[in-house]
Amino acid sequence: MSSANVSAEQLKLFIERIETLEEEKRGIADDIKDTYAEAKANGYDVKTMRTIVRLRKMDTNARAEMEALLDTYKAALGLEI
Amino acid sequence: MSSANVSAEQLKLFIERIETLEEEKRGIADDIKDTYAEAKANGYDVKTMRTIVRLRKMDTNARAEMEALLDTYKAALGLEI
Amino acid sequence: MSSANVSAEQLKLFIERIETLEEEKRGIADDIKDTYAEAKANGYDVKTMRTIVRLRKMDTNARAEMEALLDTYKAALGLEI
């Protein structure tokens, strides 16, 4: 078997592994979408839920600092807190 | 002049118009990036500035409702407000 | 138990389900990144691999039509085919 054939076979294996992973990823992305849709059907606000998920990823101190800084900037710009 | 030539010429004009606009858009995007960099060099936090820009786009009532809902969700999840 | 408490508990369950799914999704995204990195270490070009993944998703006829149209536009614009 020539080196070019081996290489083509190896390339195909990489491509197929990526396609399998991409399909799994799409499946999970669909599950996330369905979960938000179910929450929405139960009366929850999706946009606010996304903010909560983002905030819960942060360290408590980092979050407190970020929120204090935002309050300072809002006051500076005259946005009601 | 054949219809295909006219069509090729028209396609070229559309493409060139888009390329000119894309270049202008990149120029402005660079200006925005430079402005944030200048603000950062003056001690401002870029991420918080981006949040402020987003909040100022919102109607005051819509923003107040969004922030009240976020506080409710944070309390429900035990995130210190 | 008050309705507000039930609601808070339900919200928490939705948020936790989403967080679990997001974590799985990040894990798979990392696997995809690692697979491309391994292919690159074996001498393959990542950008071209991404194009191949995209082309293989298409129906053969749709791909043939897309490529014929692209050749027509390239000829019209004087891009060597």
Place this chain on the structure above:
Amino acid sequence: MSSANVSAEQLKLFIERIETLEEEKRGIADDIKDTYAEAKANGYDVKTMRTIVRLRKMDTNARAEMEALLDTYKAALGLEI
């Protein structure tokens, strides 16, 4: 005038400069969208036009190499060229 006031004023100027630039950028993005819509109304394919815009940005040699590599990978994967 206190340093805090000066700082609030400076922050406001940065924010307003960014907002003006963002508005200009949105205007140009709308012009691009309108141009594609006009081309589409004249029978051109928008997706293929986007590919052309991307190809014309590339150096001729870089494009030739990219296209040769893609043909090699397509042959390796059994995608008709």
